[in-house]
Amino acid sequence: MLTRRSAFKAAAGVAAASAFGTEAMAQGADKVIKVGLNLSYTGADALGAQRIANGAQMAFDSANARKIVKGHVFRIEKFDDATATAGQYDPAQGAINARKMVSDKAIMAAIGPMMSGVGKAMSPILSSGNLPIITPSATNPDITDPKFASQYRPGGKAVFFRTVTTDAFQGPNMANYFADVLKVKTIYILDDSGAFGVGIADAFEGQAKKKGITVLGRDRLDPKAADYASVLTKIKSLNAQAIYYGGVTLAGVKVAKQAYDIIPNAIKGGGDGIWGTDFLTAGGFPAVDGWYATQASPELVGDPKLAGWNKLYAERFKSQPDNYTITAHAGAEAIIEAARTLVAANKAVTREALRDALQSVKVNTIMGTVEFDANGDIKSKVVSVYQIKKDDSKKLDDPSAQYKYVGVAPEA
16 A cells, blocks of 8 residues: 555656656557546536546556556546536536446446436446445445435445545534634525535535524525525515535636625625635636635645645646546545555456455545545545635636635534
8 A cells, every 4th residue: 555655656656757648658468457637627616526537647657657557457448427518517417428438347446426416317327337436525425325225326335435525524524613713693595506516515514503594595506507696685674694605617607706795794604615716717706716625635735745746747737736636536546556456466456356346445545545435435534624815926827725624513
């Protein structure tokens, strides 16, 4: 297993080789292990998708260059679950992608999706095909909750793994932060009608009420609508101290822009759906300034131990990584380690064998130890809180510069 230091050294050693990509490095390999990479490359979350893809790519390139899995090489095949019609992720397209991956017998594992709505659509199909997937960012807890096993894993065993915690922690812990740290007494809650947005808003609302915050109301937004002025004007009339938005970028940027005009002094926050370049660029300053957002992982980008890796990433991709770039890299590392253990034991790398190996994997990745529980959830439950604070000395579209880490959200 790799330590963070050795992982960085290995990555640095293959920087030149990895620039040619996994596809070129697969030439001449004994056996190819194909990995599906299902992300939202089109529309509102495209920049975040590319960062996640870059993180996974770096891990597989490094493994190939160092021949981590003897006699085998990894090759990525990309799948886009977003559509121009939706303007963002589309669960129906995710289901199509899942069927394509299952039908391709060379695909042994997958990374993705970014969004929980897509995860809900993909998981039953992947389960029926025994195809394991690791998400670096989809956080709706239902997908891995044993209460819904018959719906999301009809094949029986867990196939949906995560390198982030779930909204069962992200939503309630942020409610604790609003109550305990920001001293919020009254709040209005919004969601974008998607599986992620509704789920995290539900979890936030339940804990907010337990903490004594008065919930003045709740509205479900149409992400394709252009104008949310009526609901924001209603929030203004109620004199809400704060708003919480559960959802992703498409509706989130419009909420940010219009809230800046209508309720400029309200405390504003949301989940990881509003963390990233897409929110900064489409929302724009000054509208997004001051917003709070969570990430369902420890603070990783700012970890001094990863300074070298961050530099290597920036040199290769001419941009900065974010936390979910790193959780994607860690998910790839888990797949690599699972395959390595199978080959070392003289076992074939099949979907079923890789799925079972992931269930018991314990690997020290660049984000720290990755280990899954019986349902596929990562055992770490840390939720990090950030606030957007404009820094004119740095790129305004760089989330690592504009989202300031303010601490770990108190556990519910």
